[in-house]
Amino acid sequence: MEPPILEVRNLVKHYADVEAVKGISFSIRPGTCFGLLGPNGAGKTTTIEVIEGILPETSGEILYKDAPRGESFSREAGIQFQNTELPMFLTVGETLETFRHLYTKRAGREALIAICRLEEILKRDNRKISGGQKQRLLLAMALANDPDLIFLDEPTTGLDPQARRHLWEIVENLKRDGKTVVLTTHYMDEAEKLCDELAIMDHGRIIAMGATEALLSAHCRGSSIFLPGTANDDTFATLTTPWFRLKDGRIAIQTENPDSSLRELVAMGIDLSGIVVMPQNLEDLFLKLTGKALRN
Numbered sequence: 001m002e003p004p005i006l007e008v009r010n011l012v013k014h015y016a017d018v019e020a021v022k023g024i025s026f027s028i029r030p031g032t033c034f035g036l037l038g039p040n041g042a043g044k045t046t047t048i049e050v051i052e053g054i055l056p057e058t059s060g061e062i063l064y065k066d067a068p069r070g071e072s073f074s075r076e077a078g079i080q081f082q083n084t085e086l087p088m089f090l091t092v093g094e095t096l097e098t099f100r101h102l103y104t105k106r107a108g109r110e111a112l113i114a115i116c117r118l119e120e121i122l123k124r125d126n127r128k129i130s131g132g133q134k135q136r137l138l139l140a141m142a143l144a145n146d147p148d149l150i151f152l153d154e155p156t157t158g159l160d161p162q163a164r165r166h167l168w169e170i171v172e173n174l175k176r177d178g179k180t181v182v183l184t185t186h187y188m189d190e191a192e193k194l195c196d197e198l199a200i201m202d203h204g205r206i207i208a209m210g211a212t213e214a215l216l217s218a219h220c221r222g223s224s225i226f227l228p229g230t231a232n233d234d235t236f237a238t239l240t241t242p243w244f245r246l247k248d249g250r251i252a253i254q255t256e257n258p259d260s261s262l263r264e265l266v267a268m269g270i271d272l273s274g275i276v277v278m279p280q281n282l283e284d285l286f287l288k289l290t291g292k293a294l295r296n
């Protein structure tokens with residue numbers, strides 16, 4: 001197997017009064033998309049900002065291509081920040097050119113425009129572009145040095161479904177071109193779609209990690225039954241499968257056998273109006289591991 005492009009060993013990051021990352025380790029194979037999935041405050045951004053060299057680590061080791069990060073890391077990595085202000089009074093095309101000229105090794109202008117679908121907005125003022133267009137420009141800026149390793153911090157937060165899918169296509173194309181992508185997200189559908197491997201984080205720790213397919217087939221084979229939460233918790237006390245009260249009040253029941261669970265609920269006299277039964281996904285795995293939903 002090819003050696004990892006990036007390896008993180010026992011990384012710890014403390015802010016003055018917060019232990020944001022509590023000793024995490026993982027490695028990333030070249031040409032794959034590695035996802036850090038977790039709820040708000042899990043430590044995803046801190047982790048990638050330490051890896052990127054923007055924040056100093058408290059302790060731990062970060063290796064790029066088997067060596068401590070150095071000049072080659074700075075040259076070969078591309079970073080899309082979560083909240084970046086674009087330069088004012090420039091058009092999209094001018095911004096792209098400005099960024100390309102910061103580097104000696106740079107991606108072709110036309111290729112960047114095509115990859116990030118900027119054709120129609122090149123002449124537009126940065127202040128007059130939509131959220132999805134801004135994310136595509138930020139991605140083009142992150143790709144300006146034709147990086148081998150690309151960090152995307154929650155690139156689709158706040159985008160509408162069509163803009164999210166556009167960004168997903170772009171990430172898939174980057175992977176097809178052999179680039180390595182490190183992505184943070186709190187959208188489990190995004191993680192399932194894009195990531196070859198995943199680390200699921202909560203409270204600064206990795207609580208599950210592995211190939212996305214393997215995680216899904218090992219932990220998400222069953223179904224989840226969702227009930228409007230009108231009944232009180234005592235009603236479910238005798239249920240033979242795991243159940244959870246979600247923040248929005250609904251009850252989530254995880255079962256390998258939805259047929260027998262539904263019979264059980266009927267026998268318990270529970271009103272099944274408004275019931276939803278769905279195959280399990282990474283959201284259910286997170287719920288199983290932490291007792292709470294990924295997104296509230």
Ligand SMILES: Nc1ncnc2c1ncn2[C@@H]1O[C@H](COP(=O)(O)OP(=O)(O)OP(=O)(O)O)[C@@H](O)[C@H]1O
Pocket residue numbers: 015016017018019020038039040041042043044045046047186
């Ligand atoms: N500069 C800072 N100073 C102090 N605490 C911080 C700082 N930045 C983040 N934190 C805290 O560290 C923890 C991890 O935050 P982080 O932003 O890394 O999480 P996250 O998983 O990226 O969340 P989000 O999805 O909201 O971006 C949180 O408790 C956060 O409040």
